[in-house]
Structures are given as C-alpha cells and as structure tokens.
Amino acid sequence: MKRYVLMRVLKAIFTIWAVYTLVFFLTRVTGDPVDWLTQAGASDAAKETLRRNLGLDLPLWDQYVKSFVGLFTGDTGTSYYYSREVSALFAERIWPTVTLGSIVFVVTIAVGLPLGVLAAVKHNSLLDRLTMSLAVIGSTLPNFVLGILLIFIFALTLRMLPSGGTGTVKNYIMPIIALSVGPVASVARLTRSSLLDVIGNDYLDFVRSKGMREWKVVIKHGLRNALIPVITILGSQLSALIGGSVVVETVFAWPGIGTLIVTSAQQRDFPVVVFGVLVIAASVTFVNLLVDLSYGLLDPRIRKS
Amino acid sequence: MNTEKELESRGAERKPVLEVHNLKSYYESRDGEVPAVDGVDLTLYPGEIVGIVGESGCGKSTVVRSLLGLMDPVTSRREAGTALFEDRDLFRLSEKELCKVRGKGISMIFQNPLSALDPVYTIGSQIMEILKIHESITDKEARERAIELLHQVNIPSPELRLNQYPHELSGGMQQRVVIAIALACNPKILIADEPTTALDVTVQAQILALIRELRDRLNIAVILITHNMGVVAAICDRMCVMYGGVVVEEGRCEEIFANPRHPYTRGLLAAIPSIDEDKETLYTIPGQVDVLKAPVNFCRFEKRCSHACSKCREEEPQLRGESDHLSRCWVFPDKSSEKTDFEQAKVVAP
Numbered sequence: 150m151k152r153y154v155l156m157r158v159l160k161a162i163f164t165i166w167a168v169y170t171l172v173f174f175l176t177r178v179t180g181d182p183v184d185w186l187t188q189a190g191a192s193d194a195a196k197e198t199l200r201r202n203l204g205l206d207l208p209l210w211d212q213y214v215k216s217f218v219g220l221f222t223g224d225t226g227t228s229y230y231y232s233r234e235v236s237a238l239f240a241e242r243i244w245p246t247v248t249l250g251s252i253v254f255v256v257t258i259a260v261g262l263p264l265g266v267l268a269a270v271k272h273n274s275l276l277d278r279l280t281m282s283l284a285v286i287g288s289t290l291p292n293f294v295l296g297i298l299l300i301f302i303f304a305l306t307l308r309m310l311p312s313g314g315t316g317t318v319k320n321y322i323m324p325i326i327a328l329s330v331g332p333v334a335s336v337a338r339l340t341r342s343s344l345l346d347v348i349g350n351d352y353l354d355f356v357r358s359k360g361m362r363e364w365k366v367v368i369k370h371g372l373r374n375a376l377i378p379v380i381t382i383l384g385s386q387l388s389a390l391i392g393g394s395v396v397v398e399t400v401f402a403w404p405g406i407g408t409l410i411v412t413s414a415q416q417r418d419f420p421v422v423v424f425g426v427l428v429i430a431a432s433v434t435f436v437n438l439l440v441d442l443s444y445g446l447l448d449p450r451i452r453k454s
Numbered sequence: 455m456n457t458e459k460e461l462e463s464r465g466a467e468r469k470p471v472l473e474v475h476n477l478k479s480y481y482e483s484r485d486g487e488v489p490a491v492d493g494v495d496l497t498l499y500p501g502e503i504v505g506i507v508g509e510s511g512c513g514k515s516t517v518v519r520s521l522l523g524l525m526d527p528v529t530s531r532r533e534a535g536t537a538l539f540e541d542r543d544l545f546r547l548s549e550k551e552l553c554k555v556r557g558k559g560i561s562m563i564f565q566n567p568l569s570a571l572d573p574v575y576t577i578g579s580q581i582m583e584i585l586k587i588h589e590s591i592t593d594k595e596a597r598e599r600a601i602e603l604l605h606q607v608n609i610p611s612p613e614l615r616l617n618q619y620p621h622e623l624s625g626g627m628q629q630r631v632v633i634a635i636a637l638a639c640n641p642k643i644l645i646a647d648e649p650t651t652a653l654d655v656t657v658q659a660q661i662l663a664l665i666r667e668l669r670d671r672l673n674i675a676v677i678l679i680t681h682n683m684g685v686v687a688a689i690c691d692r693m694c695v696m697y698g699g700v701v702v703e704e705g706r707c708e709e710i711f712a713n714p715r716h717p718y719t720r721g722l723l724a725a726i727p728s729i730d731e732d733k734e735t736l737y738t739i740p741g742q743v744d745v746l747k748a749p750v751n752f753c754r755f756e757k758r759c760s761h762a763c764s765k766c767r768e769e770e771p772q773l774r775g776e777s778d779h780l781s782r783c784w785v786f787p788d789k790s791s792e793k794t795d796f797e798q799a800k801v802v803a804p
Contacts, residue, residue, distance in 0.1 A: 273528070351569040354524055359584040359635065360557035363549070370572050448574060449619040 150445065150452070157441055161434045168430040173213055173423050182229050182417040203229055216420070220427075226420035230413070235424045239406060243428075245315055246398065246405030250390055252325055257332040257386060262372075262379070264333070265340025270367055272345060280337060287334030292393050296327035296400040313402030324401045328394065332386040339382045343375035350374075377447050384440030388433040395429075470538075471642050471675045472498040472521075472560075477535035479513075479520045486747045490516040490530070492699035495773075496677075498643065503669060503676040505690035505707070507683065507722065511743045513699040514679045518645045522560060523552050540642070558588045561636035565648035567628035571620035577604075577631050578616030581638060588639045603634040607664060626657035630664065637668065644668075645677045650685060662689050683726050687711060695719045698746055698754030705779035715781040717759045753784065761785045 183196050183205065200206050204215070216226055225235040264284075268277040303323060304312035310319050347353070348371055356366050398407030410425035412418075445452040474496040481488040491513040498504055506514045519525050521537055521544060537544040539559060547555065556562075564570040571580060581603060582596040591599070597616070604612030607630040620628055629649065636644055646665065650658035666689045669676055678690060686693050686707060694704040695718065703716040714720045721739040741758035753759070753766040765784045773780040774787045781787060 351564050351566060352572040355562070355564055355570040355632070355635075356572065356583075357524055358522055358556050358562040360553045360555070360587050361583070362553055370575075373574055374572065450573060450621050 154442065157438055161438050164434050165427070165430050169217070169423065169427050170213075172426040173216070173419075174209075176414075176417075176419045176422050177209060179414075180417055182419060185417050186229060216423070225424050228413070228418055228421050230416050230418045230421075235420050238409065238421065239424065239428065242404060242406045242409045245403055246394055246407060249321070249324055249328070249398075249403065249405065250387075250394060252321070253328040253332070253390060254387060256325060256329045257336055257383070260329070261333040261336030262340055264337040265379075266344060266367065266372060268337065268341040269344035269348065269371075272341070277341075281341065284334040284338045287330045288338065290330065292327050292331055293396045293400050295330055296323065296397050299323045299327055300400070313400075315404055320401075324397060324403055327397050327400070328390060331393075332383075332390065335382055335386060336379060340372075340375065340379050343378045344371055347371050347374045377444060380440055380443055380447065384436050387436045391429055391432050391436075468499060470497045471500050471540075472496070473536075473538040474517075474521070475536045475538075477517060477520060477537065478533035479516050479525060479530060480533050481530045483745075489699045489746055489750060491520065492746075492750065493534075494694075494696075494699075494701055496694065496701075498675045498677060500642070500675050501669060501673040502691045503666070503678055503689055505686040505693040506677060506679045506696055507681065507686055507693055508696035509681055509743060512696040514696050515647055516699075517696075518562065518647060518677060518679060521645070522556055522562060523547075523549070524562075554588070557584050557636075557641070558639040559641055560643040560645060561639075561641040562645040562647065563629070563632045563636045563649050566652040567625060567632045568620060568652075570632050571628060573620055576617055576619055577623070581616075581631070581635050584635055584638045599638070600634075603638055604631070606637070606668075607631070607634045609634070624657075625653050626660060629653060629657075629661050633661075633664065633668070637672070637674075640672070641674065643675045643677065645679070647679045648681070649678070651680070651682070658685075659688075665689060683722055695722065698744065698750075700754060700782065701773065701780075702755065702783070703779075703781040704773070705775075709779045713779070715775070715779070715786040716755075716783045717761050717786065718755050719781075753782075 182203070183200050187196055187199060197206075204212060207215070219226060223236075225239075227233065228235055228238055231238060264280055268280045271277050300312045300323065303310045310323055311317075312323075314320055344367075348367075353366055353370055356370050357363070361369075394403075394405065395407035395410055397403070398405045399411045402408065406425055406428065410422060410429075413421035413425065474494065477491055477494045477496075478489065479491040481490050494513075494517055496504070496506075496517070506517065508514050516525070516530075520532055520535075523544075525532070532545060535545060539555065544552070544555065571577075575583075578597065578600050581600040582593070585591050585596045585599055600616060601612045604615055609615055609627060609630050615623070615627075615631075620631070623631065633649075644665075649665070650661050653661060662685065665676060665678070668674060678685070680686060690707050692705065693707050693710060694701045695710075695716065696702065697718050703710060703714070703719045710719065711723065714723055718739070721737075724737045725739065727736055739758060744754070744757060746754065751770055752768065753762070753771055756762045756766040759766065763785065769784075771782045771784045771787070773782045775781055
C-alpha cells in the first residue's frame with residue numbers, strides 16, 4: 150500500500166510537470182506579446198528594449214529553465230500586462246474562484262446524492278422518470294450555454310438578477326446554478342444506477358431480516374456500498390469544475406482565476422497563463438489522487454491488495 | 455432423525471410456534487399472475503426442523519420470504535393467508551412491528567454466506583448491529599456478546615475475527631458468522647434458505663451438524679429450505695415437498711422416505727444417487743417446471759407424471775391422508791396406495 154501511494158504521488162508530480170512544459174511551449178506559438186503591449190507604429194528600438202526587459206530576448210530554452218527553476222524559489226515571474234508578481238495576482242483572484250467552487254461542490258453532493266437515492270428507491274416511478282429525464286438534459290447541457298440562457302432569462306428579460314460581477318448574494322445565484330446543474334445531474338444518475346446494482350444483493354435482504362428499518366438499510370448498507378463509483382464521478386466533476394469555471398467565470402464576469410486566465414491568454418501574458426494552467430493541473434491531479442486513495446478507505450477488499 | 459418420543463418430550467405442550475394457513479403469494483407477469491405460492495399451510499413446533507423441498511421455482515423461498523415481508527412489493531403481492539406467530543398474524547403487522555419480529559422472533563440465513571454479509575463492514579460490527587437494533591446495549595457489552603456468539607458457532611479465536619472482513623474468511627466460517635448473527639437475539643424460529651448449497655461437501659456436513667446442535671441446545675424451530683433430499687434425511691424431523699406453488703406431500707421424514715406416495719416425491723427420491731447401485735446415468739424427472747397462471751384447476755404435476763389420468767387434468771387434488779402423512783394426488787392418495795406402482799414409476803421414466 151505504501152509503495153502504491155508513493156508511485157501514485159510520483160506519477161502525479163510527473164503529470165503536473167508535463168502539463169507545465171507543454172503549456173509553456175504552446176503559449177510561445179500564439180504570437181509575440183510585444184506586438185500586443187506596444188502601440189501601433191512603435192519604433193523597433195522601443196520594441197527591442199521592451200523585449201529585453203521582459204526577458205523575451207533570451208533563447209526559448211533559457212526562458213524555460215529560468216521560469217521552471219523560479220517556481221522552486223518562489224519566483225513565479227512577472228505579468229507582462231499588469232507588471233506585477235504573478236503569484237500576487239493569483240492570491241487576489243483565487244478566493245472568488247474557491248468560494249464559488251466550494252459552494253457548487255457542496256450543492257452537488259447535497260442535491261445530487263439524495264435525488265439519486267430517491268430515484269433508486271422509487272425506481273420506475275413517476276418521480277424516478279422525471280428526475281432522470283431532467284438529469285439527462287442537465288448533464289448534456291454545456292455550463293456556459295446554460296449560463297448565457299440564465300443571463301438572458303433572469304438578467305435581461307426578467308431583470309431579477311445581476312448579469313455579472315460579485316458582491317451581493319444575488320451575484321452568486323446564477324453562477325452557482327450554471328456550474329452545479331451538470332455535476333448534480335451526473336451524480337444523481339450515477340448514484341441511482343450504482344445503488345440499483347447494490348439493492349439486488351443478498352446482504353441487503355439479510356440486514357432487512359435482522360430487523361433494520363428500510364431507510365436505514367438503504368443508507369447504511371446500500372449507499373455505503375454504492376459510493377465508490379459516485380466518489381469517482383465526484384472527483385471527475387470536481388476536476389471539470391476547476392476547468393469549467395474558466396469559461397463560466399468569463400460569462401458572468403466573475404473576478405476569479407478563470408477570468409484572469411482567459412484575459413491573459415488574449416493578451417499573450419505568458420507567465421500568467423502558464424502559472425494558471427499549472428494551478429489548474431495541480432488541483433485536478435490532486436483531486437484524482439485523493440479519489441484513488443479513497444477507494445482503499447471505502448472498500449476493505451481494495452485496501453488489502 | 456428423531457423418534458416420536460423425543461419429539462414429544464421436546465415440544466412438551468405441543469403448542470405450535472408458527473401456524474401458516476392458506477398462504478398465497480403471486481407475482482405479476484406480462485401475461486397474468488403467476489401463483490408462486492398458492493395456498494400453503496405450514497405448522498411448526500418448538501425444537502423441530504421442518505424441511506421444505508422442491509426444485510428451483512417451486513415457491514419454497516417465496517413461502518419464507520413472504521413470512522418476513524421480504525418480497526419486492528412492486529412485482530409481487532400476497533393474495534391471502536394468515537401466519538400466527540406469538541398470537542399475532544404476521545401478515546397484519548405494520549412494517550414497524552414486523553421489523554421487531556425480524557431478527558428477534560424469526561431469523562433467516564441465506565444460501566451464499568459471502569453475498570449475505572456486507573463486504574464493507576467487519577464481522578464484529580455486523581454482529582453488534584443486530585444486537586443494537588433489538589436491545590439497548592453498550593458497545594462494550596455488544597462486543598462481549600459478539601465474541602460469545604462466535605464462540606457458540608465454533609469459530610476459533612473470536613476476538614481476532616471481530617475485526618476481519620467477510621472476504622477474509624472461508625465459506626464455512628462465513629456461514630457460521632451468518633448463523634451467529636441470526637441467533638444473536640435468541641429467535642424462536644430460524645429460517646435457513648439453502649444454507650449449505652454454496653459450500654463444500656465436508657463443510658456442508660459441519661454446518662448441518664451445527665444447526666442440529668443449536669436446535670438441541672436452544673430448542674429453536676428451524677425451517678430448512680433445500681432441493682437436496684440428502685440434507686432433509688440428515689437433519690429434518692418433518693418435511694413438505696413443494697411443486698408448482700403447493701405442498702404435494704408432507705409428513706414425518708422416516709415415513710415419507712419409507713413410503714413416498716406422490717409421484718413427484720418418488721421421482722425426487724429416485725434421483726438420489728446410491729452407493730450400492732452402479733448406474734451409468736442418474737435418474738431425472740422428465741420435463742421441466744411449468745410457468746402457471748392463476749387460477750389453477752388441474753394437478754400441477756400432471757404434465758410430467760407417468761401416472762396422470764383424465765381426472766388429473768380436470769380438477770386439482772387436495773392434500774389427503776393421515777395426520778402424519780398427507781399427499782396431494784388422485785392416483786396415490788393414502789396409505790392403501792403406498793408402494794403400488796413405485797417400481798413401475800422408475801421403469802417408465804427414461
């Protein structure tokens with residue numbers, strides 16, 4: 150088990166490094182940041198000075214080594230556009246993103262899990278069919294499309310909610326809905342099917358024959374056994390949430406790291422983009438690592454092997 | 455096998471612990487109602503082991519599952535019947551009241567012990583669980599009781615077993631744990647649904663011996679469901695042979711093994727391989743179990759029976775005979791018909 154954990158951690162670190170390297174070189178082919186930062190008709194000499202100041206005159210390999218080594222000394226580079234330390238920019242922007250993500254994650258569990266359990270217990274009932282039809286729509290609808298639809302209905306037409314920004318509780322409503330509908334739907338669907346697989350098992354009948362009340366049988370023995378696939382999907386939903394928030398934040402002008410990364414990519418602000426992708430890759434890898442390690446906790450049969 | 459005297463001394467007052475009358479459980483199917491259990495009577499006395507025998511689909515499991523209310527309410531329905539247990543009709547109890555009977559009054563053990571135990575909880579927590587459902591008991595007391603129970607079903611070093619998971623135990627040990635759980639709250643009745651079918655032959659014998667030992671010690675009544683006549687012969691006092699949702703023959707085991715009346719029972723007995731005979735092929739009852747539709751007004755075994763006559767196709771026979779031996783057959787209804795044609799039944803079959 151220790152060996153397994155060590156291997157998983159090493160693989161995770163390799164994945165993060167690979168993503169970092171890939172994105173570092175990919176950003177360089179998007180164009181010259183100096184063109185973006187200087188006004189049209191600026192002199193070649195001025196451009197050259199700026200290029201030297203930004204460290205873009207160095208050979209590509211030197212730039213890579215410098216920025217990679219910098220990560221370990223706490224030097225995350227300087228934004229071309231904001232002329233500020235990249236880590237400071239992220240420190241400012243991370244909280245709106247984390248707050249939104251946490252709320253969405255809690256909503257996903259608090260709504261998706263009970264819906265799935267209800268649908269499984271009452272399977273083939275009207276409630277089951279209604280929930281599952283909605284879940285199919287919910288899990289196929291892209292969150293940015295849903296976001297735009299919500300803005301159109303609630304902000305532009307009904308004028309009930311602000312279309313973007315942050316500050317009041319009202320600002321949270323639409324981003325939360327746009328980001329949670331997909332994960333809630335997936336979790337509900339998977340909880341239902343996973344629980345239905347478990348419900349046919351003898352051990353539930355045995356627990357019933359012990360005299361345990363039905364709802365407790367379903368929660369303590371049914372759901373507990375159905376949890377592994379659900380945790381897996383929760384993990385991948387969380388990963389998707391971290392990536393998906395980039396688009397949804399832009400739709401709602403949410404001042405998080407998503408918006409920061411998108412605008413920086415448009416402005417060819419390489420250090421910000423590379424660091425942003427690094428943060429996302431690290432979070433996704435970390436979540437996946439947690440999911441893999443949780444299997445052992447959830448199922449004693451996996452723990453021993 | 456027990457003699458009459460032993461039986462009488464054990465259930466001294468001979469008050470039944472369970473009286474099932476006219477139990478009917480039907481399944482819904484696309485082309486009508488399937489009478490899985492169609493009018494079964496069953497009486498059980500304290501300290502006796504009653505075997506319910508029959509092939510797959512004869513309704514034997516449905517009988518006991520109906521008793522405990524473990525049928526799927528979506529696909530099945532209890533049509534009729536009463537089941538008196540401790541002066542109450544089980545079929546009239548609310549779900550809440552029934553939960554108090556399950557595990558405490560009537561316990562059940564299952565065919566495959568590995569699938570009957572929840573894979574993600576330890577043996578100990580699954581034993582302590584039933585104690586906590588029915589008794590107000592501290593963790594420490596529950597733990598001590600669990601050790602005691604494992605000891606009672608002959609599991610060595612029970613303290614260590616408590617922290618193990620089901621998959622870490624052998625099949626025989628798992629079934630012992632299941633039995634320990636079933637007996638935890640001192641039930642009056644133990645229902646054993648094919649308790650040895652999934653086990654090795656040597657382990658089968660051990661588990662049967664354990665069930666008999668516990669019956670002797672605790673005076674518990676046992677309903678043993680099996681398709682194996684050998685198991686019945688080994689430990690049952692009385693037996694019911696089921697076919698197509700009804701009991702076709704019932705009575706004391708020695709009596710039925712010595713003088714089977716119903717052609718189906720005769721077929722089952724003929725199908726037991728014998729050490730004395732050197733046979734190339736084993737006897738099988740021709741045909742297979744019919745899917746019936748309610749209501750049934752003919753003998754259910756008629757299509758597979760080599761003795762069937764026109765009456766068998768027109769009217770369903772009733773259980774008839776003496777108090778210790780009843781059979782549901784037009785051709786072989788009572789004592790006078792015993793042994794007649796028995797040899798012939800064997801010969802006619804392929």
